[in-house]
Amino acid sequence: MKFLVTGAAGFIGMHVAKRLLREGHEVIGLDNLNPYSDPALKAYRLAQLQAYDLFSFVELDLTRRECIAELFQREHFQRVIHLAAQAGVRHSLNAPFDYVDSNLVGMMTVLEGCRHHQVEHLVFASSSSVYGMNSAIPFSETDQVDHPVSLYAATKKSCELMAHSYAHLYGLPATGLRFFTVYGPGGRPDMAPWIFTEAIINNQPIKVFNRGEMERDFTYIDDVVECVNRIQQCVPVRHMQDGAMTQAPYEIYNIGNHQPIELKRFVTAIERSCGQIAEKIYLDMQPGDVLKTYAETSRLKAAIGYQPHTSIEQGVGQFVGWYRDVWLSRDR
Template sequence: MKFLVTGAAGFIGMHTARRLLDDGHEVVGLDNLNDYYDVGLKHARLKQLTPYSAFRFVKMDVADRDGIAQLFKEEQFQRVIHLAAQAGVRYSIENPMAYIDSNLVGMATILEGCRHNKVEHLVYASSSSVYGANAKTPFSESDRVDNPVSLYAATKKSNELMAHTYSHLYSLPTTGLRFFTVYGPWGRPDMAPWLFTEAILKGQPIKVFNNGKMQRDFTYIDDIVQGVIRIQNFVPRRDDKMGIDSPSENIAPYKIYNIGNNEPIELMEFIRAIEESTGEKAIKEYLPMQPGDVPVTYADIVVLDNVISFKPNSRIEKGVGDFVSWYMKYIAGSYD
C-alpha cells in the first residue's frame, strides 16, 4: 500500500517508516525539520530511510494548508500515519503557539486531506499525557480525560475530539494511539534517557524531579512500532463495539488505544539501568515536581491486546542497554 508518514524524521516516525518499507510498502515521509532539537539528528534518521527505493521525503510543515492539500491530491495515499507534532510537555509552557500551529492546525490539515481523498484509515499519535491529573491507575481508555495539566496534553485530547468529529460526520476511519513514555535508539535529546546518559558519561549531575518519586510506563520503541503496524490493519467500522465509541446510536468508525508496557518503573530504577549500561555512577540533583508533570503513568492495555493480540513486554534492562549502545555509537559519529 501507499502510506503517508508525517514526522518521518522524528523518533517514532523514522522507526515506523522503516518498518513499513521493510514490509514492502511505499512510503512518503513528511517532516518540516524544525530546530526544536538538533536538526543533525533528524537528518541522520532520514539517512536510515533514503536507501529504500520505495521511500520519498517531502519537507513540509503539516500546518501548510495548501501544501498538504496538494500533496494528498497528487499522491492519493491509501493510509496515513500522522506522527508529526510539537513534542514536549515543558516546552509547551514556554512556547504555546508552536503547539497550536503544529498540533491543532496540523491535525486539521491532515484530517481534511484524508476526508477529501478517501483515505482508508488515519492512525494518529495521541499521548498518555491526556490522562493528566487522573488519580486512578492503571489508566484506561474508558477513563474521563478532562483535566490536562499541560497545553501539550490539551492539544492531544483536542486531536482525539477532532478525529471523532471527522469519523462521525464523514465516515473517516480514525484510530488514536496514546503512547506511554517511548524510549530506545534514535530517541529525542530532550527526553530522560538521552539527558541522563549524556550527563552520566560526562560526569555531570542529572536532574531528578519530584525527588525521584516518579513512575513511568517506559515503552520500548520496537513495541510501539509493532503496535502501530498491527493497529493500522484494524480499520474501525461504524458497527464495531471494541474500544472507545461515540455515545450516539450511529457509532463512528473511531477508536482510541493505549500503547504502554503495562509495568510502571520507578525513576530511580531507570537511572540504575543506565548506570549499569554505562558503567558509571550518576550524580543526582534532587528537585521538586516540574509544572506540567505527573507522578505516575500506567497503561491498561487490555483493549489493545483484545484487538491485535499483542502486549508490549520489552524489559527495561534490554531497552536501556540498546539505547546506551546506540547513543555511544551516534556520539562517536558512527551514523554520519
C-alpha cells in the first residue's frame, strides 16, 4: 500500500513511517524542515527512514497549494497520515500566524488532495489540548470542546471540524487522533522529558510549574505507533441514522495512557533514570497550560482492541537511555 506521511521528520511522523516501512508499505514522507526544532534532530530522524528502499522524501511546505496538488496527482496515495503541524502551546503565544499557516492552511491542502484523488482513509493528528479546562474527568471524545485556552488548541479543533465537513460532503473517510503528551526516543526538545533530562544531566536547575501539582496523561511513542497503525486499517464508513445514510465516515479517538501522572512523579522517574537529583525552581502556571489531562480510551480499545499501557518509569527509562547512548554520543 502507498502512504503519504506528512511531518515525516517530526517525532511521531518518523516513528509511524518507520512502522509502515517495516511492514512493507511504500511511504512518501513530506516535511518542510522548518527551524522550530533542531535541524540535527530532524536529520537524525530522516536518516532512520532513508535506510529503507521503499521510502522517498519530499521537502515541501503544505501551504504551497499547487505543489501539494501536483504531489497528490503524481503519486496516487492510497492512504494519508497527516501529522505535520506547528506544535507547542507556548510558541503559539509568540508566533500565532505560524499556526494558521501550518495547521489550518496545511490541513486544507491535505483535505483537497484527498478529496480529488480518492484517498481511502485520512488519519490526522489532533491534540488533547482541545479539551482546554474541561472539568469532566476523564476526557471523553463526546465532551464539548468549544472553549480552547490556546490558539494551538483552537487550530486543532478547527482541523477536526474541517475534516468532518469533508467526510460529510464528499464521503472522505477521516479519523482524528487526540494525542496526549507523547514522549520517547527521538522526541521533541521543547517538551518536558527532553528539557528535564538535558538539564539534570548537565547539572542545571529545572523549572517546575505550579509546584509540580499538575497531571499529564503521558503516552509512550511505541503505544502511539501501535494505535496509529491499527487505526489506519479501520476505515470509517457512513452509518444508518433514522433510516437514512446520513452520518459522515468520520471518527475521533483519544490516544492516551488512561493514567494521569503527577508532575512530581514524572520528575522523580527522570531523576532515577539519570541517577541524580534535580535542583528545582518552582514557578506559577504558564498561560495556556491546564492542570490535568486524562484520556478516556474505552472507544479506542473497542475499535482496535488495544490501548496504551507503558508505565512512566518504563517509558522515561527508554527515553533517558536513548538520550545518553544515542543522541549525546552521535558525534563521538
